[in-house]
Amino acid sequence: MSSTDTTPAASDDASGDGTDAGGDDSLGRRALARLVDASIFERLGIAVASTLLALLIGLVVVAAAGYDPVLFIDNMVYGIFGTYSVADLFGTNNRLAQTLRPTVTFIITGVAVAIAFRAGVFNIGVQGQFVVGGFAAAATIVSIAGSLPGGAAGGAMVIVVATIAAIAAGGLYAMLPGILKAYAGANEIITTIMLNFVASGVVFWLLDAYFRPGGTFFVRTERFPEHVSFPQPIFEGTSFSVVGLAIALLTAGLVFWIMERTRFGYDLVTSGHQADAASYSGVDAKRTIVATMTFSGMVAGLAGAVYVIMVLSYFSDPATLPTFGFDAIAVSLLAANNPLGVIPAGLLFGGLESGGNFVNQSSDVPRQLIDGVVGLVVLFVAAPELFRMAGKRMDVGGDEQ
Amino acid sequence: MSGTDTDDAGAEGSSTTGEGSSYAAQLSGISKRFGDVVANDDVNLDLERGSVHALLGENGSGKTTLMNVLYGLYEQDEGTVRVDGQVRDFDSPRDAIDAGVGMIHQHFQLVEPMTVLQNVILGTEPTRGGLVDEDAARADVEEICERYGFDVDEELDTPVRELDLGAQQHVEIVKSLYRGAEILVLDEPTAVLTPQEVDGLFEVMAELTASGRSLIFITHKLGEAMEAADEITVLRDGHAVGTVSANAASREELAELMVGREVLFDADDRTTEPGDPVLTIEDLQVIGDRGRPTVRGVDCQIREGEILGVAGVEGNGQSELAESIVGLRSVADGTVTYEGTDITDASRRSLIQDGIAYIPEDRQSEGLVLDYDLERNALLGNQTVEPFVRRGVVDWDAVGDHAESIVEEYDVEPHDTGAMAESLSGGNQQKFVVGREFEHDPRAIVAAHPTRGVDIGSIEFIHDRLREMRDEGLAVLLVSSKLEEIQQLSDRIAVMYEGEFVDVVDPGAVTEQDLGLLMTGNELDDGSEPDSGTTHGNGGDDQ
Numbered sequence: 001m002s003s004t005d006t007t008p009a010a011s012d013d014a015s016g017d018g019t020d021a022g023g024d025d026s027l028g029r030r031a032l033a034r035l036v037d038a039s040i041f042e043r044l045g046i047a048v049a050s051t052l053l054a055l056l057i058g059l060v061v062v063a064a065a066g067y068d069p070v071l072f073i074d075n076m077v078y079g080i081f082g083t084y085s086v087a088d089l090f091g092t093n094n095r096l097a098q099t100l101r102p103t104v105t106f107i108i109t110g111v112a113v114a115i116a117f118r119a120g121v122f123n124i125g126v127q128g129q130f131v132v133g134g135f136a137a138a139a140t141i142v143s144i145a146g147s148l149p150g151g152a153a154g155g156a157m158v159i160v161v162a163t164i165a166a167i168a169a170g171g172l173y174a175m176l177p178g179i180l181k182a183y184a185g186a187n188e189i190i191t192t193i194m195l196n197f198v199a200s201g202v203v204f205w206l207l208d209a210y211f212r213p214g215g216t217f218f219v220r221t222e223r224f225p226e227h228v229s230f231p232q233p234i235f236e237g238t239s240f241s242v243v244g245l246a247i248a249l250l251t252a253g254l255v256f257w258i259m260e261r262t263r264f265g266y267d268l269v270t271s272g273h274q275a276d277a278a279s280y281s282g283v284d285a286k287r288t289i290v291a292t293m294t295f296s297g298m299v300a301g302l303a304g305a306v307y308v309i310m311v312l313s314y315f316s317d318p319a320t321l322p323t324f325g326f327d328a329i330a331v332s333l334l335a336a337n338n339p340l341g342v343i344p345a346g347l348l349f350g351g352l353e354s355g356g357n358f359v360n361q362s363s364d365v366p367r368q369l370i371d372g373v374v375g376l377v378v379l380f381v382a383a384p385e386l387f388r389m390a391g392k393r394m395d396v397g398g399d400e401q
Numbered sequence: 402m403s404g405t406d407t408d409d410a411g412a413e414g415s416s417t418t419g420e421g422s423s424y425a426a427q428l429s430g431i432s433k434r435f436g437d438v439v440a441n442d443d444v445n446l447d448l449e450r451g452s453v454h455a456l457l458g459e460n461g462s463g464k465t466t467l468m469n470v471l472y473g474l475y476e477q478d479e480g481t482v483r484v485d486g487q488v489r490d491f492d493s494p495r496d497a498i499d500a501g502v503g504m505i506h507q508h509f510q511l512v513e514p515m516t517v518l519q520n521v522i523l524g525t526e527p528t529r530g531g532l533v534d535e536d537a538a539r540a541d542v543e544e545i546c547e548r549y550g551f552d553v554d555e556e557l558d559t560p561v562r563e564l565d566l567g568a569q570q571h572v573e574i575v576k577s578l579y580r581g582a583e584i585l586v587l588d589e590p591t592a593v594l595t596p597q598e599v600d601g602l603f604e605v606m607a608e609l610t611a612s613g614r615s616l617i618f619i620t621h622k623l624g625e626a627m628e629a630a631d632e633i634t635v636l637r638d639g640h641a642v643g644t645v646s647a648n649a650a651s652r653e654e655l656a657e658l659m660v661g662r663e664v665l666f667d668a669d670d671r672t673t674e675p676g677d678p679v680l681t682i683e684d685l686q687v688i689g690d691r692g693r694p695t696v697r698g699v700d701c702q703i704r705e706g707e708i709l710g711v712a713g714v715e716g717n718g719q720s721e722l723a724e725s726i727v728g729l730r731s732v733a734d735g736t737v738t739y740e741g742t743d744i745t746d747a748s749r750r751s752l753i754q755d756g757i758a759y760i761p762e763d764r765q766s767e768g769l770v771l772d773y774d775l776e777r778n779a780l781l782g783n784q785t786v787e788p789f790v791r792r793g794v795v796d797w798d799a800v801g802d803h804a805e806s807i808v809e810e811y812d813v814e815p816h817d818t819g820a821m822a823e824s825l826s827g828g829n830q831q832k833f834v835v836g837r838e839f840e841h842d843p844r845a846i847v848a849a850h851p852t853r854g855v856d857i858g859s860i861e862f863i864h865d866r867l868r869e870m871r872d873e874g875l876a877v878l879l880v881s882s883k884l885e886e887i888q889q890l891s892d893r894i895a896v897m898y899e900g901e902f903v904d905v906v907d908p909g910a911v912t913e914q915d916l917g918l919l920m921t922g923n924e925l926d927d928g929s930e931p932d933s934g935t936t937h938g939n940g941g942d943d944q
Binding site for chain 1: 752
């Protein structure tokens with residue numbers, strides 16, 4: 001690591017913490033205390049430095065494997081931003097749309113995970129709730145779009161109804177493991193993982209039996225009518241819409257507000273911090289578990305609706321969908337389960353996804369190597385945050401927040 | 402137990418270097434720091450051979466740290482430790498034990514499923530041909546018991562977990578003696594004992610000093626230090642603020658040394674007469690965590706302007722009683738009535754709204770969220786109370802003002818509502834919890850161990866507030882394992898044993914010894930039951 005002194009913040013924190021965090025006045029402990037007390041800007045700076053450091057190491061590996069590191073980074077940057085100049089960033093920039101498209105889903109599913117994790121409930125079933133929500137939206141659209149008027153107004157109406165259906169379906173589907181945990185003591189990690197498979201299986205069967213247009217071979221719904229889609233004031237012709245991004249940002253903001261400013265949020269977060277204290281204060285632990293799971297599932301269902309409406313415009317075999325619900329766990333953890341923190345974390349994941357895809361398409365670097373470099377970035381960005389959480393738990397550093 | 406004993410002890414004195422001969426141990430200028438925290442600052446302590454030296458101080462004053470230095474658990478930053486006049490530098494308790502220093506920790510270090518004999522010889526087993534020579538060990542242990550009057554020699558083959566805490570403590574002492582301890586450090590040994598057991602312990606201590614052993618007795622209880630010790634050193638904030646002879650010391654003087662200012666004892670002058678019943682409990686039955694009935698048919702009434710104290714050895718159902726009244730534990734049978742309404746199955750939240758305040762037994766797990774600041778903690782339990790929350794939305798400004806006023810009125814240090822709850826000392830945490838609960842404007846208070854682990858200054862403060870509340874006409878149920886507290890505050894005392902109230906007595910009419918008898922399931926012979934409370938048959942059934 002000695003060659004990487006160019007990014008002092010990251011290397012100091014990463015190496016210093018690892019070596020000697022236990023000592024009394026050791027360098028490690030002081031670094032940890034410094035990290036715990038870091039302001040939001042410092043943390044962003046650390047994240048940027050970590051990203052650069054990880055890319056640097058990744059490029060060394062790329063070069064060692066016999067590929068051109070300069071081309072790799074060039075493709076990566078172009079893949080993420082679609083341009084090299086800030087002035088051209090917006091406009092008809094399809095690559096940026098490719099970055100923002102997965103970002104939207106990462107943010108919403110990340111928020112879904114964050115809700116549950118903050119309450120100390122481990123909803124690993126966001127993927128299943130995402131599938132169920134997406135299917136509910138798609139099923140609603142293909143069922144009612146025909147009987148409602150066309151045009152923008154009709155499309156909006158269909159979208160609203162479909163989104164509500166998705167939220168309800170995701171919520172109900174998550175409520176089930178919530179009830180099982182609260183009233184039967186079933187471990188939610190196990191039940192939610194199992195319900196992911198149930199979701200895929202049941203949705204596949206429903207698609208196959210009831211939603212496959214006659215005479216087609218593929219298990220998928222018919223395509224949604226043209227007018228049932230988000231408006232695209234910019235990024236025309238891509239499967240990304242700023243409306244989707246706006247929904248994601250609003251969701252993160254709204255959930256943040258609920259957690260910070262409402263009784264429900266206080267009860268939920270307090271249950272996550274100290275269950276006994278929550279009960280003492282009059283919180284009904286069982287009902288809170290069910291409510292938390294339901295709330296988390298509703299947001300996951302919303303993610304499903306936005307995904308099918310904005311990206312797919314149809315619904316197909318759930319096994320072929322990307323695993324947003326699982327990646328969302330990493331997104332949420334990276335954001336320390338803070339709904340607002342999910343936004344930059346989602347952007348990072350979206351950028352890496354899009355950049356990695358572009359490298360894959362435009363060079364002969366193997367997919368595995370690309371994923372390795374991407375994983376390195378995630379690891380490096382997450383490490384300082386994990387140390388920060390550990391430091392808080394170890395009680396180093398001064399005041400916070 | 403003082404004066405004369407030292408003489409015959411002096412005869413045993415071994416190595417001498419002039420000045421150190423009459424001292425079993427001497428700690429000189431001991432300083433110990435943990436980071437920025439100074440736990441001990443230039444502390445001197447001279448332990449006279451064959452005497453009991455009490456180390457008196459509030460929680461966190463550095464008593465245990467000092468003794469851990471002597472016992473080799475900590476290494477001092479400055480100062481010297483002398484044992485038998487020789488400067489010693491113990492690297493571990495093993496070194497200290499070899500030098501004849503033994504320590505009885507507050508939490509016993511016994512292996513519960515193993516027998517008394519196995520525990521005593523653990524680590525120092527006599528062997529013959531590679532096998533434990535149990536007969537030799539048995540003979541040695543019996544001889545020790547004989548000499549000091551322990552009766553655990555009759556239970557040598559009983560697993561330790563079947564003994565009560567007093568007997569377990571004897572096992573610990575025998576273990577130290579078996580290892581050849583000449584100096585014994587007893588860390589808060591009375592904390593877990595009934596008054597009878599405390600008397601028994603003091604007798605054992607007298608026996609030990611009579612045979613030339615030297616004892617250091619760590620305590621935060623004034624009365625015990627004065628009763629059992631020859632000399633008393635008071636620690637405050639890591640400093641030794643004075644050493645006095647137990648005979649010459651007065652309660653007030655010691656308290657002032659401990660706290661650093663004058664302390665008033667027993668300022669009780671009740672002015673009001675109890676009124677109508679506020680809480681009525683009938684045939685209450687509660688199942689405990691392990692599925693066994695822990696409250697088994699309790700009847701009582703708590704009236705306006707009255708404190709009903711519940712005394713008892715911990716684990717006899719007091720906690721479950723308190724929790725079931727405040728809605729944190731479901732009731733198996735019986736009823737609880739509050740101001741004429743049946744609240745047996747009411748939720749905790751509705752009881753909070755109805756004005757039943759609860760000072761929980763464990764402030765750190767229940768009463769506070771440790772990694773919230775005081776402002777966020779001020780909302781705990783107030784989530785359904787206006788103006789803090791309106792239509793489900795929290796008004797953090799109102800909560801902040803509330804936190805500010807609690808901190809102000811209840812003198813919580815630091816005066817900073819942005820401070821994390823975990824950064825406060827135990828006493829200040831408790832003052833905050835008490836303040837928050839009392840500011841609910843309650844009509845009944847259930848207080849479980851309201852001053853546990855709290856410094857003397859704060860105890861006084863909390864007691865005064867409880868009395869004030871009582872005088873304002875509130876009904877108070879006080880659960881405490883401190884008899885002194887129960888006796889000082891209560892208007893009536895219910896004694897709980899194995900889930901039942903064995904008696905309800907007038908605090909003025911009973912002694913601590915009487916309460917001790919009742920707490921261990923005995924009845925008072927002379928039939929003096931001044932308050933005709935509910936006396937349940939002491940059926941003697943043991944599950």
